[in-house]
Amino acid sequence: MLKEVNATRFITPLREGGSLPGLVEADDFGTYVLKFTGAGQGRKTLVAEVVCGELARRLGLRVPRLVTIGLDPVLGVGEPDEQVQELLRSSGGTNLGMDFLSGALGFDPLAFPVEAEEAGRILWFDALVNNVDRSWRNPNLLRWRGELWLIDHGATMIWHHNWPGAEASAARPYDASDHALAPFAPDVAAAAAELAPQVTEDLLAEVTAEIPDAWLSGEPGFDTPDDVRRAYARPLLARAAVVHERITGIEGAK
Numbered sequence: 307m308l309k310e311v312n313a314t315r316f317i318t319p320l321r322e323g324g325s326l327p328g329l330v331e332a333d334d335f336g337t338y339v340l341k342f343t344g345a346g347q348g349r350k351t352l353v354a355e356v357v358c359g360e361l362a363r364r365l366g367l368r369v370p371r372l373v374t375i376g377l378d379p380v381l382g383v384g385e386p387d388e389q390v391q392e393l394l395r396s397s398g399g400t401n402l403g404m405d406f407l408s409g410a411l412g413f414d415p416l417a418f419p420v421e422a423e424e425a426g427r428i429l430w431f432d433a434l435v436n437n438v439d440r441s442w443r444n445p446n447l448l449r450w451r452g453e454l455w456l457i458d459h460g461a462t463m464i465w466h467h468n469w470p471g472a473e474a475s476a477a478r479p480y481d482a483s484d485h486a487l488a489p490f491a492p493d494v495a496a497a498a499a500e501l502a503p504q505v506t507e508d509l510l511a512e513v514t515a516e517i518p519d520a521w522l523s524g525e526p527g528f529d530t531p532d533d534v535r536r537a538y539a540r541p542l543l544a545r546a547a548v549v550h551e552r553i554t555g556i557e558g559a560k
């Protein structure tokens with residue numbers, strides 16, 4: 307289970323983010339980036355963050371540690387910004403938090419070369435979860451202490467918006483032509499050989515067990531949160547074996 311903390315102070319909104327994440331302090335004295343359960347994109351965005359973040363971490367990619375953050379809407383009372391106040395008011399209960407990487411820089415492909423091997427592993431992972439949010443325009447990669455860290459996996463696994471079509475979508479190609487790491491000769495074949503065998507049913511069960519029940523219960527078409535967890539695991543398991551053959555738009559790939 308993800309560590310649970312409670313927000314004690316709202317510090318500031320992070321204005322660059324489309325969903326307006328906030329910076330908060332918690333009762334363990336940690337500083338976290340908080341993604342609101344009441345944000346426009348809804349709780350599925352948070353589920354996607356957990357599934358992808360915890361999967362990527364287990365595949366050896368760097369992702370800030372994730373926690374759940376309990377929020378008392380009363381924290382919004384003194385907040386001058388109306389949009390933030392509204393978000394705080396509508397996000398009582400369980401929200402997503404991640405370690406704030408203090409001093410991290412946005413990834414700049416011109417200033418920071420990436421090895422073909424690492425580029426391949428990140429690109430293969432993005433293809434697996436069908437991440438449409440790692441383009442050169444908006445890389446969602448941070449450079450922290452000389453290394454690359456992955457953030458923002460809210461716009462992945464488009465199939466979770468249409469469960470009946472989920473398994474069919476596992477066969478769809480991934481267009482990598484806009485991917486932030488496409489210029490670094492990503493070695494996707496090596497990544498697939500190394501990572502695909504690690505994406506097992508057991509690993510996916512471990513990953514999906516991290517999703518808080520609160521974000522799964524009442525999902526239309528499912529009886530229990532564990533049924534939804536299995537529905538996340540199935541397309542990923544099927545896709546892992548074949549996705550490297552379905553990557554388009556980069557040299558060396560079909």
Ligand SMILES: Nc1ncnc2c1ncn2[C@@H]1O[C@H](COP(=O)(O)OP(=O)(O)OP(=O)(O)O)[C@@H](O)[C@H]1O
Nearest residue numbers: 320322323324325326339370405406407410457458
């Ligand atoms: N863990 C972190 N440590 C440091 N800075 C972070 C962290 N997470 C996010 N940020 C900063 O906040 C910005 C917004 O975060 P993120 O991309 O996750 O939000 P979003 O609302 O989903 O964004 P988008 O605009 O891509 O939809 C990032 O671009 C980055 O500058």
Ligand SMILES: [Mg+2]
Nearest residue numbers: 323324446458
């Ligand atoms: Mg972002």
